[in-house]
Amino acid sequence: MSAATTSLALRRRARIFARARRSPWALRIGVTIVVVYALVAAFAPLLAPYDPLAQDVIHSLAPPSGQHLLGTDDLGRDVLSRLLYGARIDLPLAAISTGLSLLAGTLLGLVAAYFRGWVDLVLSRLIDMMMAIPAYPLLVLLLFMLGQNMWSIIIAFAVTGWVSYARLTRGQVLVVREQEYVTAAKLGALGSLRVMLKHILPNVTNQVIVLWASDMIMAISSIAALGYLGLGIQAPTPEWGVMIADGQQFLLTNWMLAAAPGVLIIVLGVGLALISDSLAGRSGRQ
Amino acid sequence: MTRLTFVLRRLGQAVITLWAVTLLTFVMFTALPGSVAFGLLGVRTTTGDISRINHQLGLDQPLWKQYRHYMGDMLHGNFGTSVTYGRPAIDVIITALPTTVFLAVYAVLLTAVVTVVLAVVAALRRDKLPDHIIRSVPVVGLGMPAFWVGTMLLFLLAYKLPIFPAGGLRPGFGGHVETLFLPAATLAILYTAVMVRSLRASLLEVLDSEYVLSARAKGLVGRRLILRHVLPNAILPTVTLLGLIFAGLLGGALIVESVFALPGLGSLLITGFQRHDFALVQSVVVLSAVAILVVNIVIDVLYSVLDPRVGLK
Numbered sequence: 001m002s003a004a005t006t007s008l009a010l011r012r013r014a015r016i017f018a019r020a021r022r023s024p025w026a027l028r029i030g031v032t033i034v035v036v037y038a039l040v041a042a043f044a045p046l047l048a049p050y051d052p053l054a055q056d057v058i059h060s061l062a063p064p065s066g067q068h069l070l071g072t073d074d075l076g077r078d079v080l081s082r083l084l085y086g087a088r089i090d091l092p093l094a095a096i097s098t099g100l101s102l103l104a105g106t107l108l109g110l111v112a113a114y115f116r117g118w119v120d121l122v123l124s125r126l127i128d129m130m131m132a133i134p135a136y137p138l139l140v141l142l143l144f145m146l147g148q149n150m151w152s153i154i155i156a157f158a159v160t161g162w163v164s165y166a167r168l169t170r171g172q173v174l175v176v177r178e179q180e181y182v183t184a185a186k187l188g189a190l191g192s193l194r195v196m197l198k199h200i201l202p203n204v205t206n207q208v209i210v211l212w213a214s215d216m217i218m219a220i221s222s223i224a225a226l227g228y229l230g231l232g233i234q235a236p237t238p239e240w241g242v243m244i245a246d247g248q249q250f251l252l253t254n255w256m257l258a259a260a261p262g263v264l265i266i267v268l269g270v271g272l273a274l275i276s277d278s279l280a281g282r283s284g285r286q
Numbered sequence: 287m288t289r290l291t292f293v294l295r296r297l298g299q300a301v302i303t304l305w306a307v308t309l310l311t312f313v314m315f316t317a318l319p320g321s322v323a324f325g326l327l328g329v330r331t332t333t334g335d336i337s338r339i340n341h342q343l344g345l346d347q348p349l350w351k352q353y354r355h356y357m358g359d360m361l362h363g364n365f366g367t368s369v370t371y372g373r374p375a376i377d378v379i380i381t382a383l384p385t386t387v388f389l390a391v392y393a394v395l396l397t398a399v400v401t402v403v404l405a406v407v408a409a410l411r412r413d414k415l416p417d418h419i420i421r422s423v424p425v426v427g428l429g430m431p432a433f434w435v436g437t438m439l440l441f442l443l444a445y446k447l448p449i450f451p452a453g454g455l456r457p458g459f460g461g462h463v464e465t466l467f468l469p470a471a472t473l474a475i476l477y478t479a480v481m482v483r484s485l486r487a488s489l490l491e492v493l494d495s496e497y498v499l500s501a502r503a504k505g506l507v508g509r510r511l512i513l514r515h516v517l518p519n520a521i522l523p524t525v526t527l528l529g530l531i532f533a534g535l536l537g538g539a540l541i542v543e544s545v546f547a548l549p550g551l552g553s554l555l556i557t558g559f560q561r562h563d564f565a566l567v568q569s570v571v572v573l574s575a576v577a578i579l580v581v582n583i584v585i586d587v588l589y590s591v592l593d594p595r596v597g598l599k
Contacts, residue, residue, distance in 0.1 A: 137570065220429070262437075
């Protein structure tokens with residue numbers, strides 16, 4: 001490597017660090033928020049003062065007090081405990097389903113763009129078709145087909161979600177595969193698998209992760225939306241969307257019941273958005 | 287490529303995509319558990335009822351026959367009979383369509399106005415407080431679930447401060463404008479959050495360009511500069527996004543219609559799913575797919591009309 005390219009690489013690294021130093025707080029706050037949610041999900045049984053399903057009808061719709069910090073709902077269940085346990089539903093569901101979309105989409109996009117030909121043709125048509133179907137009808141149709149449980153929600157989201165990853169990866173790989181170092185790797189008699197994974201994929205990962213963070217936001221509010229519509233997670237499970245739907249009848253007297261789960265969703269969304277934004281800023285995409 | 291060949295080619299592709307969509311929904315719906323009869327008659331359904339209704343609807347025939355029948359009907363503009371309403375599905379949809387279209391137009395207009403105002407303010411006060419506030423809108427807005435925003439607007443502006451009606455739909459243009467305001471505002475809040483950042487970015491890009499510099503050199507400042515020279519050149523990507531949002535809304539704003547109890551396509555979809563009303567669901571899905579495909583073609587053509595540098599590929 002010549003001195004010129006080394007100093008270029010150094011300068012580039014210095015620039016990345018400078019940028020990271022200029023706005024590290026956004027990434028740090030984002031990661032902190034998400035980690036706190038993950039910890040709450042993991043230790044909900046230790047943190048929650050009550051069983052989230054335990055009913056106490058005599059003390060229903062109680063206002064916040066020393067015993068129930070956020071009051072109780074219409075069946076006398078402790079709102080705080082239900083909110084904490086909700087993290088165990090929405091967060092893992094969103095993470096697993098978007099994770100599957102990411103794996104499937106990235107892999108498909110990578111293979112299609114690398115080999116071109118009929119594989120690419122089929123995938124492109126499939127993407128066009130998926131883009132033409134409105135997301136919610138397709139999601140709901142899948143849920144009815146698979147039944148309303150956690151696994152069908154995960155599968156339904158993966159089936160509808162892979163498209164954006166495949167599009168992103170395909171577009172990127174189409175550019176990268178023409179680069180000279182890829183040709184060099186191929187001429188060096190490296191296998192297709194190795195070229196794809198070691199030489200091409202690393203160029204895409206940052207953008208895929210940026211997409212993933214914003215995709216998580218969408219997935220969480222969609223999972224909650226399905227719960228709200230009664231099409232996803234079912235009552236009495238303490239899912240945030242279900243809780244908002246339940247609380248809606250008591251807006252006039254206990255508006256907290258519907259407001260609190262939404263605030264939790266929004267704060268988590270802010271955390272993910274901060275992560276996504278600062279990573280996107282790093283790759284110079286903003 | 288001339289504009290006509292472009293449109294014809296894209297239409298050809300759209301027809302193929304559409305056919306694939308109908309095939310997909312057909313396959314998925316026939317694979318659904320449960321039966322139409324059960325959805326129609328409820329828990330008292332007997333096996334006799336099920337086989338009778340299945341026979342009446344042709345559901346006891348082999349799949350390929352059902353499919354041939356169904357494609358044949360569709361090519362003749364017959365989208366089947368909605369078993370829930372006992373009327374042709376297309377009629378049911380046409381009754382619900384005005385509500386959905388009105389809401390879609392309303393929401394897109396509100397979104398456009400709010401986005402343009404916020405983005406222009408942010409671009410003019412670049413790196414000052416208003417800009418920072420407006421730039422943080424997407425960070426918060428992206429994660430807001432539509433049903434929660436709708437619920438909170440209901441709580442604040444219909445219950446606490448009874449300015450707007452709490453749901454349902456009043457007839458007439460004025461009634462629509464009044465009753466659909468909160469649903470449209472809910473959608474506008476969410477979509478503005480998505481769009482304000484991209485419009486701000488393209489405004490800044492144009493503001494930095496040389497012809498804006500020369501306009502400034504001639505003494506143009508403020509509103510006139512923005513409205514005449516900057517906005518028209520920066521707004522194309524926003525127009526595209528608005529078009530896509532509009533197309534998506536034509537499929538029915540499922541969640542918002544549900545929160546505000548509106549009789550639109552989204553409500554029909556939910557009813558259709560719950561009753562296993564294949565014809566109804568299929569028609570809504572196909573209709574929204576048509577809307578998305580057509581709007582996409584229109585956007586591409588519009589793009590090349592508005593900006594001659596953009597070629598048609």
